[in-house]
Amino acid sequence: MAKTVIQVKDLYKIYRIGENRVKALNGVDFEIERGEFCCIVGTSGSGKSTLLNMLAGLEKPTRGEIVIAGEHMEQKNEGQLVLFRQAHVGFIFQSYNLMQNMTAIENVALPLTFQGVDRKKREKRAIQMLKLVGLGKYALHRPGQMSGGQQQRVGIARALVVNPEIVFADEPTGNLDSNTSMEVLQLMKKIVREKNQTMVMVTHDNYLAGFGDRIIHIRDGKIQQIEDNRLKQKMQEEQNIEDNQNL
């Protein structure tokens, strides 16, 4: 049996807006296994982004437990959370969030810079990552000189350069056209699978979510349904092989 990396128990998040109490998350339980590509899908306002923020330790839950890699996220202070992210987590943003005044290689090396890695060492690793995402020639370009898809690939390289156990992606293709979206998605999936990393992606697009191993559907702060794609995929593959043989 695969090892559980993320464990969420009875999670609540309640916002106070004026006099009203808004339940963004209303009792959520699930587990994610190592090496899994998990998609959290829901409409806007469903609480999917709130869930991701709490998983990454950017927000504190009102109630409930989040255990990632054996550590309780809800018990950490901000300083400890930063150290945890340094060691275990990569983050891919919707709007890329690259440093505009830095070159691609500097952007990718930034998490290593924060960890205090030597300049030579970190640039070597950054260039490897850039090559992996197919941007080896763009190392010295600044974000402004690159297309959206290229920028997001730099973002992916930056998230993966520290070899994180878990990668969080918040609508990574939200700003891209459908062709580029597919490319980026396939790229992420490929790299994560190769390194046996766990990936949690949030999206509102059911089609894109369909590429995940498992799909968690969220609505009004509650899990509506958890779809397991892996069985389906296996059957599909077998079907393909059969088809090929028949041809």
Added chain:
Amino acid sequence: MKILDLLRMSADSLLKRKVRTVLTVLGVVIGTTSIVVMISLGIGMKNSMLEEMESYGNLRAIEVSLPGRYSDESGGETEEKYLDDALVQTLSQLEYVESVSAILQTSAIIRAGNYECYANIQGMSIEAMETMGIPLGEGSYPTPGDELKFLYGNCVISDFYNAKTNVYEYWETGTLPDINLYADPVYVIFDVDKYYAAGGTDENGQAILPPKKYMVDSCGMVEGGPDDWNNYCYYVYCDIEALKLQLQRVFKGGVIPGQPIQKSGKPYKEIFYTTIYVNVDDMEHVTQVQNLITDMGYETYAEAEWIESQMQEMNIIQAVLGGIGAVSLFVAAIGITNTMMMSIYERTKEIGIMKVIGCRIRDIQVLFLAEAGYIGLLGGAIGVGLSYALSALVNRIISSSDIGITKISQIPIWLAGASVLFAILIGMLSGLLPSIRAMRLSPLAAIRSE
């Protein structure tokens, strides 16, 4: 994060906002310059005052004399105190005392040609002359062991009056007496009382004969003309041992004028000193040593005494000047805080991203502190440079007019260094509040859609 990376990153973000950086730095430049120039003026004034004081006399010297020497009331009942060799010995063993020199002062009439002068003769050791630094115009200091020879002050010649007409020619007519003190020997009358009484009769009705004259050679002249005042110009100097011998020979066991007398009316065997000069190693210790000697029951005087109060006044002026400069640096500090605040509002998202991808909270604070520190460093360094230029300009203007102060603005190296450090400190202090704000920003801001 490595410190070098931190410094590079904050330098980069400063360079990214060139215009704003330049303007903020300009504020610090003006602030630093005004403080440094103001303080340099204070230092210049203080130093020129000190220089002037030093020409009045040795600032490290304490003059020791007998108590009540000028008022006769204290004599009698109190324990008799004299300035003798034993005291010289005691004083030279006090802490901080570098050297002690005794002075025997006496008056005599010096006669050269038709001219006479009532001279003040100071007998002291050659070492004392060297310590005092009596500047020589001609000749040399007296030689120890030699017979009595005079070293004349440069103004002594103006004190000669024509013995026939009783006119001080130099003061009346402006012409110097036609004598050469350095080249020609003079006649000296030590027994002045007898000289004036000569021609009359004593209490026994016997006629008083004029006292004997002694011929004395000169060994040198103090530097300067008859109008150039200095601390030594009106005295006649000689070797103290030679003077003692001479006086003993002249008065032959009788009472030497100026010397104390025993209760029996007879003179002491020893010749006592008039004053003792105590040289202290540093101006700072003068008061301490002075108090010690005063407690021993002697009268003391030190030039440093009133210089101290003058110095305090100068310090107040300097503080006021510095304070005026500090106001503009304070304004500049507010400018830094403002700039940093603006920059943090602009970079909310950037700071958030940095936190999400693993930048430590402390590193974020250091980044912003370093940025503010850079502004201080740049402003401070340029400000000090500008101060040197301004100070040179002021000095040039002052020296071309004739106020008599050569360098009114002086920037010692410590002031330059301290100013730059101070500017960095001010920069970082101004950046403290913004940096704490940056530290506390939520990483969530990074992922909020624009």
